[in-house]
Every structure is written in structure tokens, then in C-alpha cells.
Amino acid sequence: xxxxxxxxxxxxxxxxxxxxxxxxxxxxxxxxxxxxxxxxxxxxxxxxxxxxxxxxxxxxxxxxxxxxxxxxxxxxxxxxxxxxxxxxxxxxxxxxxxxxxxxxxxxxxxxxxxxxxxxxxxxxxxxxxxxxxxxxxxxxxxxxxxxxxxxxxxxxxxxxxxxxxxxxxxxxxxxxxxxxxxxxxxxxxxxxxxxxxxxxxxxxxxxxxxxxxxxxxxxxxxxxxxxxxxxxxxxxxxxxxxxxxxxxxxxxxxxxxxxxxxxxxxxxxxxxxxxxxxxxxxxxxxxxxxxxx
Numbered sequence: 607x608x609x610x611x612x613x614x615x616x617x618x619x620x621x622x623x624x625x626x627x628x629x630x631x632x633x634x635x636x637x638x639x640x641x642x643x644x645x646x647x648x649x650x651x652x653x654x655x656x657x658x659x660x661x662x663x664x665x666x667x668x669x670x671x672x673x674x675x676x677x678x679x680x681x682x683x684x685x686x687x688x689x690x691x692x693x694x695x696x697x698x699x700x701x702x703x704x705x706x707x708x709x710x711x712x713x714x715x716x717x718x719x720x721x722x723x724x725x726x727x728x729x730x731x732x733x734x735x736x737x738x739x740x741x742x743x744x745x746x747x748x749x750x751x752x753x754x755x756x757x758x759x760x761x762x763x764x765x766x767x768x769x770x771x772x773x774x775x776x777x778x779x780x781x782x783x784x785x786x787x788x789x790x791x792x793x794x795x796x797x798x799x800x801x802x803x804x805x806x807x808x809x810x811x812x813x814x815x816x817x818x819x820x821x822x823x824x825x826x827x828x829x830x831x832x833x834x835x836x837x838x839x840x841x842x843x844x845x846x847x848x849x850x851x852x853x854x855x856x857x858x859x860x861x862x863x864x865x866x867x868x869x870x871x872x873x874x875x876x877x878x879x880x881x882x883x884x885x886x887x888x889x890x891x892x893x894x895x896x897x898x899x
Contacts, residue, residue, distance in 0.1 A: 755784020784801035786882035844896030
């Protein structure tokens with residue numbers, strides 16, 4: 607069941623939570639217990655979201671043996687590894703453990719924790735579950751940007767510090783991280799334009815069309831580096847943040863292949879995820895070095 611939850615994607619959550627915690631840590635001694643509990647809870651919700659995504663996409667006829675998803679990764683329901691009931695039960699179990707951790711943290715940090723849990727939980731469930739299914743309404747990228755950017759990072763900052771002292775700083779940094787995670791979804795939807803047109807799923811990519819969507823993807827990628835540079839100039843991100851430029855070669859190669867290929871490369875989304883992970887780790891290291899300096 608662990609593989610069914612797509613653990614390789616958890617790096618996105620780990621980076622969002624860690625960035626927020628480290629960017630807030632200058633206030634007082636690093637709160638390791640709160641950080642670890644938040645990280646575990648967020649990863650569990652991420653796992654539950656992935657499991658529900660597979661469950662409802664199969665139920666709604668989006669994921670099937672001929673879908674691109676079934677070709678590039680193992681799908682627990684399409685390949686028969688697990689039954690729908692098992693996948694749904696695993697998702698509920700992940701939510702339940704995350705809720706227990708949230709209640710414990712709320713007892714220490716106040717009811718604001720439960721407010722974050724309510725918003726995040728609804729966003730997780732209704733990503734593919736009815737009656738909303740906002741992933742199918744061209745809102746996937748926006749929801750992922752908000753969830754892994756401002757929502758997750760501000761929640762982490764509030765919980766680990768017990769206040770809002772660094773909310774502005776974390777909120778600004780969350781724009782960069784949120785954009786990276788949204789671009790992974792965008793790359794996947796860009797690759798799946800043709801298939802998505804045969805289903806009832808609407809995405810930003812198939813609404814825009816491939817040429818415009820490709821330009822939007824490249825423009826968003828460039829915006830990440832420009833925003834990061836502006837935040838370094840403003841002192842929001844330590845000057846060590848210039849290390850993120852080391853991730854440019856992988857981003858450049860991805861853009862080159864997108865422009866040269868008649869079809870969007872099948873590995874466009876994992877390559878985007880890898881570039882985002884390298885960028886995020888370098889940015890995280892910059893904050894750590896900045897605190898130590």
C-alpha cells in the first residue's frame with residue numbers, strides 16, 4: 607500500500623514544511639517536536655490525497671487501462687494490486703492518524719490548528735471527490751499552488767512558532783514553492799492534453815491549447831527564478847539563496863526538450879518534480895546557512 611500512496615511525491619510536502627519551519631526558526635530555538643509532528647501529519651494527508659485521487663479517478667472513468675497514468679506508473683486499482691475498498695480504507699486511516707496529531711497540536715498551539723485542518727482536509731477530499739471535483743474544473747494547478755504553498759507553509763509556521771511573527775516572510779517564500787508544485791501538475795496535464803480531451807476532465811492545459819500552455823509553463827518557470835531573485839534582493843531570502851541557480855541546467859534542458867519535441871516528453875512531470883526538488887533543497891540549505899551565519 608505504501609507504493610500505492612506514491613511516496614516519491616512526498617518530497618514536495620517535506621520541502622514545503624521544512625522551508626516554512628526553517629524560515630520561521632530565527633524567532634526561538636528550533637521546535638523539533640512540533641516540526642516532526644507537522645511533517646508526519648502533512649505527509650499522511652498527502653498520502654491520503656493520492657489514494658483518494660486514484661480511487662475516484664477510477665470510479666469516474668478517468669483512470670483506465672489505456673490512460674497515460676496507467677502507462678507511466680503502477681496503478682493499484684488498474685493493475686489489481688488492491689481493491690477499491692482497501693485503497694479507500696487506507697486513505698481514511700491516514701486521515702485519522704493525521705487528525706489525532708492535529709488535535710494534539712491544537713491543544714498546544716490553539717484552535718487555529720483545527721481551522722487549518724478543516725481547510726486542508728476539505729481541499730484534499732474534494733480534489734477528485736464529488737460533488738466538487740475541482741481537479742476536473744481546471745482548478746488543479748491553483749489548488750495545488752495554494753495547498754503546498756501558502757496553506758501548508760503558513761500552517762507550519764504558525765504551529766512551529768505558536769504565532770504569526772514570520773507569516774509575511776513565509777508567505778512570500780511560499781509563492782515560489784507553490785509555483786514549483788503547481789508546475790508538476792501543469793506538466794502532467796500538458797502531456798495529457800489529447801487524452802483529457804476524450805474525458806470530462808478540464809485542465810488549464812487543454813483549455814488553453816498546447817502552444818499557449820507551453821508558453822505559460824515556460825513563463826511560470828522563469829517567474830520562479832525572477833521572484834526568488836527579487837526576494838533575495840529584498841532580504842526575504844538570504845543571499846545564499848543564489849545557490850538555486852545551480853538548478854538552472856536541469857530546468858533549461860527541460861525547456862529545450864519541450865520546445866524541440868513534437869510531443870511533450872513522457873517524463874515531463876517527473877523531470878519538473880526533480881528540478882523543483884533540487885531547487886527546494888538548495889533554497890532550504892540557504893536558509894539553514896543563513897541562520898548559522
